[in-house]
Amino acid sequence: MLRPAAEWLLSDCRRRKAEEVPxxxxxxxxxxxxxxxxxxxxxxxxxxxxxFRKLLAARVSEADxxxxxxxxxxxxxxxxxxxxxxxxxxxxxxxxxxxIQVEQEAVKNLxxxxxxxxxxSARIDELTVERKRLAAELDKERTERKQLQGELTAAExxxxxxxxxxxxxxxxxxxxxxxxxxRNRDQELLVARIRELENANPQPTVDRRGFQQAVxxxxxxxxxxxxxxxxxxxxxxxxxESLAALEVSISALAEPVxxxxxxxxxxxxxxxxxxxxxxxxPARSRRTARETLxxxxxxxxxxxxxAEHLAAAPGAVLLIDGYNVTMHxxxxxxxxxxxERLVDLLHTLAARTTLDIExxxxxxxTAAPAPAGRNLGVRLRFSxxxxxxxxxxxxxxxxxxxxxxxxxxxxxxxxxxxxxxxxANVLTAAQLFGLLQ
Numbered sequence: 001m002l003r004p005a006a007e008w009l010l011s012d013c014r015r016r017k018a019e020e021v022p023x024x025x026x027x028x029x030x031x032x033x034x035x036x037x038x039x040x041x042x043x044x045x046x047x048x049x050x051x052f053r054k055l056l057a058a059r060v061s062e063a064d065x066x067x068x069x070x071x072x073x074x075x076x077x078x079x080x081x082x083x084x085x086x087x088x089x090x091x092x093x094x095x096x097x098x099x100i101q102v103e104q105e106a107v108k109n110l111x112x113x114x115x116x117x118x119x120x121s122a123r124i125d126e127l128t129v130e131r132k133r134l135a136a137e138l139d140k141e142r143t144e145r146k147q148l149q150g151e152l153t154a155a156e157x158x159x160x161x162x163x164x165x166x167x168x169x170x171x172x173x174x175x176x177x178x179x180x181x182x183r184n185r186d187q188e189l190l191v192a193r194i195r196e197l198e199n200a201n202p203q204p205t206v207d208r209r210g211f212q213q214a215v216x217x218x219x220x221x222x223x224x225x226x227x228x229x230x231x232x233x234x235x236x237x238x239x240x241e242s243l244a245a246l247e248v249s250i251s252a253l254a255e256p257v258x259x260x261x262x263x264x265x266x267x268x269x270x271x272x273x274x275x276x277x278x279x280x281x282p283a284r285s286r287r288t289a290r291e292t293l294x295x296x297x298x299x300x301x302x303x304x305x306x307a308e309h310l311a312a313a314p315g316a317v318l319l320i321d322g323y324n325v326t327m328h329x330x331x332x333x334x335x336x337x338x339x340e341r342l343v344d345l346l347h348t349l350a351a352r353t354t355l356d357i358e359x360x361x362x363x364x365x366t367a368a369p370a371p372a373g374r375n376l377g378v379r380l381r382f383s384x385x386x387x388x389x390x391x392x393x394x395x396x397x398x399x400x401x402x403x404x405x406x407x408x409x410x411x412x413x414x415x416x417x418x419x420x421x422x423x424a425n426v427l428t429a430a431q432l433f434g435l436l437q
Contacts, residue, residue: 005060005069006042012059022049046073290402290423307431311353313405319393319424320346320432321410322361328411328429343378345436350377355407358396360389394418 013021022045046053057073068086071079293313299305310316326338333341339361350357358379383389390412397406397419406424409432410416416426427435 003039005065005072006039008060008064008069012056022052043072290400290404290406292420292423293405293425301426302428302431304431304434307427307435310405310407310425310427311355311435313407314354316355316405316407317400318355318357318407318409319396320357320359321389321393321408321412321415322359323389324410324412324415325429325432329433343380346378349436360392360396362389390415394422397422397424 046056053073053075057075060070060073062070065073068083068090071083071086293310293316295301295306295309299309311318320342322339322342323335326335326342330338330341342359346357346359349355356379357377358381360381360383363382381392383392390410393408393410393415397408400406402423406419406422407427408415408419408424409427409429411429420426
């Protein structure tokens with residue numbers, strides 16, 4: 001309230017001589033604008049120096065200071081009551097002004113909150129729409145997954161039926177072949193017996209007609225067996241082709257769509273009865289199917305322990321999908337360097353194990369021959385022009401004797417699925433590099 005009076009007082013004192021100004025006032029003359037603490041010093045100095053106050057009161061007018069400052073300096077009768085009234089009015093006015101400021105700030109904050117609420121509501125609506133869209137896509141994905149699972153199950157069931165039919169057809173064919181062989185042997189024995197009797201007695205007393213009838217019956221029986229074998233042979237070829245196509249379909253369904261390779265069904269060589277391939281004689285032993293090696297209890301298929309256990313199998317053959325493996329470790333290197341590094345590591349593996357190691361690379365071997373002397377214990381093969389290394393490996397597994405354990409190192413889904421059907425154990429590229437370390 002007394003700031004205008006105090007500022008006028010300082011201005012007036014600056015115009016006076018220094019000796020005319022009380023020492024208590026001189027301390028605050030350095031301020032251009034009085035702080036609150038300096039105002040209290042000025043008030044105290046004026047109140048303590050009555051002659052100086054009266055001197056100031058004689059020079060001041062209400063135009064120089066406000067009403068409150070004039071009352072404080074001139075101090076008429078009841079000035080304190082009047083000053084208190086002015087102070088009360090000013091305080092109420094200040095309170096009202098502060099209330100107005102608070103209300104304006106509250107209105108401003110409320111407006112900001114409303115805008116934030118509108119933005120949040122709009123964002124919630126956008127997220128709700130996005131959630132519904134994602135939920136619809138998820139439902140669609142689940143439906144497609146169920147459909148694919150159903151197709152996979154149906155294909156597996158069809159493949160299982162085809163395998164059973166194939167086994168039954170093969171069993172029936174073997175039975176008919178054995179029957180045909182027995183008939184042929186009986187026929188040969190009868191003919192040999194007739195010749196023996198004819199040579200021993202030019203005028204035989206035996207019933208030649210009976211032998212001839214027996215021979216004729218044997219011939220008719222053989223013809224009947226051949227007639228029965230014919231339809232089975234004709235049906236067995238398409239059946240094996242269907243089985244191979246189903247295996248390829250199952251492999252494609254089991255793989256992710258983005259990773260599924262383009263696979264065409266391999267032609268299946270038609271079955272030729274053994275009786276038509278070889279002369280009658282003792283029946284050859286039937287080739288048994290290869291069985292995969294069993295892992296110890298608690299050992300996972302994709303673990304390094306599984307790879308060490310399989311690599312220690314006596315007489316095991318290790319087939320490696322060359323570039324499929326090298327791309328797992330040295331994708332940034334030239335393929336020639338990848339090939340050399342893999343061969344060097346395989347040479348070390350062959351030296352410390354009993355494995356027969358074969359690595360197959362895509363491409364003509366005449367275009368990228370292996371350096372002499374560097375592949376001791378490791379056989380390098382290159383797929384012919386137009387043929388993938390995958391097909392070479394799959395055919396190589398089928399051609400190996402069934403009594404030999406076979407390990408195939410590849411991350412290719414088609415290769416893994418096909419060789420498992422042939423009884424081979426599968427190693428991933430990571431497991432192979434674990435063995436090579």
